[in-house]
Amino acid sequence: MDLLKLNARDNVAVALKNLRAGEIVSYNEGEVCPLRDIPGGHKVALQEIHAGENIVKYGFPIGKAAEDIPQGQWVHTHNLKTNLGEVLTYHYSPRKTDSVNPAPAATFQGFRRTDGKVGIRNEIWVIPTVSCVNRIAELIAKTAGETLKQRETIDGVFEFKHPYGCSQMGEDQLLTQQILADLIHHPNAGGVLVLGLGCENSNIAEIKKRLGDYDPERVKFMVAQEVEDEIETGVQLVLQLADYVRSFKREGCSVAELTVGLKCGGSDGFSGITANPLVGRFSDHLIAQGGSTILTEVPEMFGAETILMNRALNQEVFEKTVSLINDFKAYYAFHEQPIYENPSPGNKQGGISSLEDKALGCTQKGGNSQVVDVLKYAERVHARGLNLLSAPGNDMVASTALAAAGCQLILFTTGRGTPLGTCVPTLKIATNSELFKHKTNWMDFNAGRLLEGLSMDDLALEFWDHVLTIANGNKTQSEKLGFREIAIFKSGVTL
Known part of the structure; x- marks a missing residue:
């Protein structure tokens, strides 16, 4: 055929x-x-x-x-x-979701934190409050990492640089602070050094307001302007954190403890046929066992949004989904930009012709489960099941938002290929075998085999097992390559 x-x-x-x-x-x-x-x-x-x-x-x-x-x-x-227009009026027509035969009941080896959350990595993170200290963060992480590299119970020391933290106003500044606070709380980090300059808008005192309660053994703070040698002091703080981080050991945890982000980038005409439905099957299996998944990239829901709306748990979740869609359209309109400026040149080259075409493939990553909640940008997940998250389609911004929402790992489907990785393991699923063979250093799993006669049932079970190996500590290709970046959404002015 x-x-x-x-x-x-x-x-x-x-x-x-x-x-x-x-x-x-x-x-x-x-x-x-x-x-x-x-x-x-x-x-x-x-x-x-x-x-x-x-x-x-x-x-x-x-x-x-x-x-x-x-x-x-x-x-x-x-x-x-395209058939798509501007802001629309929607009506709730709930659809009964199909029952799912879950994958075999499973556990994974995770790190249970003192607050009860579970991480799949035992890392130390250096998080700058402002871009002025990005290079300092990098030097601290590098120096401390070299000192600790022989200690097997610590998975590494990593800095997460960003361009913000100062010269921001209003909502942008508050959202930057909240994203950083979310990352400080992330369970994949056994310990965190928060690095400030001292004169920035998003200074450590402001971050603490967003952070709320924290464990002082797990989170350390340093203001670069207040110490004589910021590199030496920062490294010493990381080494103190390391003593705490080494106390954690992997232990058996239910897959219900997992929250997995669902993302695509560089999609092609096979995305909605192979990789996205495969990820959707995984999402349904995980949710059936009490776990959670988060679907984002709101502009790439346009044209398929009613499918998600009619799977809403109740009228309240439906209304939140409507706001999710229309608020993003209003964002485009406010900036006098076309709402449907999509798909990208690479998408078109791969066979995607319209935003509806792209969206109907993209939303398949959410499987067939009910939508239990809708999260604002920088909001952390609190309902188990399929969640929707407000974030743009931009790969790095959306991936960072998924991590900040609480995802311990991200499933990332692609038909064109990308090396992208963020602060949590990012597992790349190729939509076609040609890509998988061509970019073996980028790709983790080949969904293209569905076009070669392998059944979805068989491949879904293999994929389930593969994801659990990542949760157990196996590295993704992007981790091996050292691709660990974050990006924060910005909509306002810069001073």
Whole structure:
């Protein structure tokens, strides 16, 4: 089979490989003759589609025909236009979610903290309050890390630099402080050194207001302007933290203790067929065992948002989902930017033609579970199950927001490839085997095997086991490469 029709209602199919003009190809319901060469991952018209008619994929419209499209024609951005408009009015039509046969009951070896939270890494983090001390943080982490590298119970010392902490106003400043406070509380960090300059807006006193209660054995503070040698003093504080961090040992923990972020980047025409549904299956399995997942990238929900809305636990969660969507649209409108400036050039090259096309694939990472809560940006998770999180599609900003919300690891699907990694393990799932083989140093798991005859049931169980090995301490490719960065969302002015 050379084409895949995804839903009985579809009038297009996806090319599973590069197709040549004039060569009859088969799909699950018949045959069609491509009128031109068509790249793998792109769409082919299965019937004549008249100008103005909906183009249907996944059983939903992904846009309308901009011109008459004959059977066998390539369907893409040149002859497909979005159906999406501006801010919409929504109505709650709850849909019963399908029951899930969970993966076998499982535990993992995690680090249980004194506050009851569980981490999957036992690291020491150096978190600067302001960009002025980024290099100091880097030098402290490097020097202390070299001293501690022989101590096996500590997974490393890492700094997380960022460009903010000063010259911010209002909500931007408060959100920067809250994101940093969230990271200070993160259970993957056995110990944290908070590094300030001394004269910044987001100084340590302000961070403490956001931080709330903390364990002074676990969290240390240093103001660079107040010490004679900030590197030496910082290293000594990290070594003090190390004595505390070494007290933690891996122990058996229920998978219900896991909170996993769901993210995609560099998507292609196979994302909604392989990797995203695979991650969705994992999400359903984890939730069935009492765990939590968080889906974000709000602009990439536009066009599929009603699917999520109608899976809301109740009217309150539905209303919060409506606000999630419309508030992000208002953000674009306030800055006089087009709401539907998506997909990216790489998405289009990979076969995604419209935002609806992208969103219907993107939201599959959330599986079929009920949406139990909607989180604001910089808010930490507190309800077990599938959560939605307000954050943009930008890979690093969204990944940081997922970590700050409490995710111990992130599942990141990609069809184009990316080396990105953030402050928590970021596991890359390739949508196609060609990418997996081409970028073995970036990719952790190959979902492209679903296009080669492997069943979803079998691959989902293999993937479940693979994720648990990461929770148990195996390193992701991005960790091995040292890709550990954060980025904070900014919407206001800079002084």
